[in-house]
Amino acid sequence: MTAPTVHSGATTLDYDPSSQSVWIIDQTLLPHHYQRVQLLELEDFCLAIASMQVRGAPLIGITAAFGLALSLNRPQANAEQAYQALLATRPTAINLQWALDKVMQAITAQPATAFAAALAMAQSLREQDIAHCSTIGEHGVALIQQQYQQKQRCINILTHCNAGWLATIQWGTALAPIYKAQQLGIPVHVWVDETRPRNQGAHLTAWELQQAGIAHTIICDNTGGHLMQQGMVDMCIVGSDRTSANGDVCNKIGTYLKALAAHDNHIPFYAAVPSSTIDWQIDDGVQQIPIEQRDSAEVLSISGLDEQGISRTVTVNRHSPAANYGFDVTPARLVSAIITELGVVQANSKALASLREQLP
Numbered sequence: 001m002t003a004p005t006v007h008s009g010a011t012t013l014d015y016d017p018s019s020q021s022v023w024i025i026d027q028t029l030l031p032h033h034y035q036r037v038q039l040l041e042l043e044d045f046c047l048a049i050a051s052m053q054v055r056g057a058p059l060i061g062i063t064a065a066f067g068l069a070l071s072l073n074r075p076q077a078n079a080e081q082a083y084q085a086l087l088a089t090r091p092t093a094i095n096l097q098w099a100l101d102k103v104m105q106a107i108t109a110q111p112a113t114a115f116a117a118a119l120a121m122a123q124s125l126r127e128q129d130i131a132h133c134s135t136i137g138e139h140g141v142a143l144i145q146q147q148y149q150q151k152q153r154c155i156n157i158l159t160h161c162n163a164g165w166l167a168t169i170q171w172g173t174a175l176a177p178i179y180k181a182q183q184l185g186i187p188v189h190v191w192v193d194e195t196r197p198r199n200q201g202a203h204l205t206a207w208e209l210q211q212a213g214i215a216h217t218i219i220c221d222n223t224g225g226h227l228m229q230q231g232m233v234d235m236c237i238v239g240s241d242r243t244s245a246n247g248d249v250c251n252k253i254g255t256y257l258k259a260l261a262a263h264d265n266h267i268p269f270y271a272a273v274p275s276s277t278i279d280w281q282i283d284d285g286v287q288q289i290p291i292e293q294r295d296s297a298e299v300l301s302i303s304g305l306d307e308q309g310i311s312r313t314v315t316v317n318r319h320s321p322a323a324n325y326g327f328d329v330t331p332a333r334l335v336s337a338i339i340t341e342l343g344v345v346q347a348n349s350k351a352l353a354s355l356r357e358q359l360p
């Protein structure tokens with residue numbers, strides 16, 4: 001099967017009404033194999049999120065929304081149990097709870113037609129994600145355009161992890177402005193942090209950009225600071241898994257170090273954040289956002305393709321322990337601005353509170 005691109009209108013999750021299931025892309029196989037898999041039962045949904053077949057904050061949320069909704073049409077359906085099972089799959093991305101809460105609200109509002117109401121909500125969250133990511137792209141591309149107007153040459157953008165269409169339903173968050181820049185004919189080149197240990201940059205962002213025909217270069221996670229010192233980065237754009245109400249941006253581990261280097265080198269550092277990623281209950285992201293710790297095996301070994309297929313290779317001293325922190329928090333003072341579907345706002349409590357007032 002030909003792999004889709006962002007420009008062919010590809011989506012990462014599609015509902016199939018005939019089987020009451022969803023089809024996702026198994027992201028653990030990318031970039032080596034493009035394979036869609038079907039999620040039918042609640043357990044399939046939980047496993048897909050926990051094992052990172054689907055990942056990226058917005059996509060985690062929408063997948064969970066469908067998992068909860070579809071679980072209601074099974075024998076012995078129990079919405080509360082399904083909610084808790086899905087919520088327990090990953091701790092950091094707030095989109096997970098946000099989407100589950102929306103579906104629960106729909107169920108509570110229409111108990112007699114709970115399945116239909118929940119499914120309609122999941123479908124509307126999916127459509128909303130597409131629209132919001134596209135709008136984030138339109139707001140973000142103005143920032144790239146400013147740089148281009150000043151410099152009149154290819155704009156070098158550094159990104160971390162994967163916040164492209166694979167992390168959402170379509171378009172992505174951090175990559176959406178880059179795709180929009182390409183559509184406008186603005187020359188861009190993307191520095192892609194490999195993003196150990198799961199290599200979402202080297203595996204997923206690089207694949208997406210290559211499919212879309214966007215110039216990019218994979219770099220080791222520790223390279224960004226050097227490039228910034230040498231004037232080889234014009235701006236950084238990253239995504240977020242949870243942004244606190246005061247503008248602290250939690251994102252894939254290593255983001256904070258890039259923000260520090262950007263600050264030291266006077267390079268703008270933007271986070272592309274749909275409002276569904278803002279945790280309004282937390283006003284100190286550094287202290288309050290739960291940071292996922294995953295299996296140390298992900299640090300001790302690396303996955304790759306050989307004649308046998310995809311396998312993991314141990315790359316370290318076998319007898320050493322390892323720690324696997326999944327995310328870190330960039331304090332608001334290091335974030336130049338936050339790109340949302342409602343516009344570009346300052347990373348502080350006041351600006352975010354006024355953004356909140358505009359939310360439906």
Ligand SMILES: CSC[C@@H](O)[C@@H](O)C(=O)COP(=O)(O)O
Binds near residue numbers: 056057058172174239
């Ligand atoms: C639009 S996605 C933003 C973030 O979710 C992304 O940068 C990220 O950190 C994803 O982490 P992952 O562990 O792959 O789910």
